[in-house]
Amino acid sequence: MSILNLHNSLNTYLILGAVLFGMGIYGLVTRRTLIGMLIASELVLAAASINFMAFNRFTAPDPTVGQVFTLFIMAIAAAEAAIGLSITIAVYRNYKSVDTEDIVDLNG
Amino acid sequence: MNPTEWSWMPGFLTAEGFAGYADAAAGIVFLIMLATTLIGGIIACNSERLVRAVAGLALCFIGVAAIYYYLNSPFVAMMQMLIYIGAVCITIAFAIMLAAPEDSKKEGSAGALSGPLGLITAGLVTFGMIGLAVNTTFEVLPKENMGSIKLIGINLLTRYSMVFELVSIVLLIAIIGSLVIARQGRSK
Numbered sequence: 001m002s003i004l005n006l007h008n009s010l011n012t013y014l015i016l017g018a019v020l021f022g023m024g025i026y027g028l029v030t031r032r033t034l035i036g037m038l039i040a041s042e043l044v045l046a047a048a049s050i051n052f053m054a055f056n057r058f059t060a061p062d063p064t065v066g067q068v069f070t071l072f073i074m075a076i077a078a079a080e081a082a083i084g085l086s087i088t089i090a091v092y093r094n095y096k097s098v099d100t101e102d103i104v105d106l107n108g
Numbered sequence: 109m110n111p112t113e114w115s116w117m118p119g120f121l122t123a124e125g126f127a128g129y130a131d132a133a134a135g136i137v138f139l140i141m142l143a144t145t146l147i148g149g150i151i152a153c154n155s156e157r158l159v160r161a162v163a164g165l166a167l168c169f170i171g172v173a174a175i176y177y178y179l180n181s182p183f184v185a186m187m188q189m190l191i192y193i194g195a196v197c198i199t200i201a202f203a204i205m206l207a208a209p210e211d212s213k214k215e216g217s218a219g220a221l222s223g224p225l226g227l228i229t230a231g232l233v234t235f236g237m238i239g240l241a242v243n244t245t246f247e248v249l250p251k252e253n254m255g256s257i258k259l260i261g262i263n264l265l266t267r268y269s270m271v272f273e274l275v276s277i278v279l280l281i282a283i284i285g286s287l288v289i290a291r292q293g294r295s296k
């Protein structure tokens with residue numbers, strides 16, 4: 001298969017989704033601030049959406065279902081970002097920091 | 109349109125030649141967008157400053173929108189640009205300006221071991237998923253329709269109208285909840 005024909009194969013999209021998912025996991029593990037972890041979790045959500053859309057395009061009988069589901073993922077991701085950022089701001093007010101090393105009150 | 113009349117023209121200006129070049133151009137643009145997505149993702153999870161991470165995230169989302177376009181879904185691509193780049197990235201940028209003090213806008217490392225361990229974890233997850241995707245044969249079902257924007261609209265308001273309403277309520281509760289959470293301790 002030619003390299004210019006990559007956009008017609010399911011595996012291209014699945015591999016891209018897996019790589020983006022891995023980047024998100026790496027960011028979640030290594031980031032030290034809450035905002036950095038939120039950015040990494042957006043990458044994980046984007047990877048999941050790409051997988052949905054790829055199966056929707058190549059294997060599903062009704063291609064509208066995956067698109068509708070991806071739209072719902074976007075709405076939930078927007079809600080998650082709003083809640084996460086307001087929690088970040090509340091944490092910053094109380095601790096004067098968004099560093100995960102400083103928020104250890106529940107640490108036993 | 110005798111082909112011999114056009115023989116003095118470069119190959120890509122004839123109808124058949126142009127179709128071939130359009131396919132090649134589509135492939136090249138796809139490769140560029142793939143690279144954009146990957147570079148944006150690397151910037152988003154590796155950059156030292158959080159503002160650069162948000163810019164990398166926006167770049168990554170532009171690439172993802174283009175990939176949705178290649179997956180026959182221009183409507184979802186447009187929504188990706190609107191919601192992710194227009195709303196989520198801007199909100200995160202505001203949070204960085206509001207919540208991150210100057211000295212903590214730079215990301216330090218979370219410890220000597222976190223980098224290698226994070227890389228191992230991410231690598232295992234990635235290669236596991238790639239192996240699973242490549243070694244599985246997926247059953248391709250015959251298409252019932254082309255998934256046009258009109259059909260998405262009809263489905264949203266008939267088959268999925270309940271989910272549509274529920275998502276609206278979830279968004280409303282999320283907005284009210286985030287206002288309530290961020291309001292506490294404002295006088296301090």
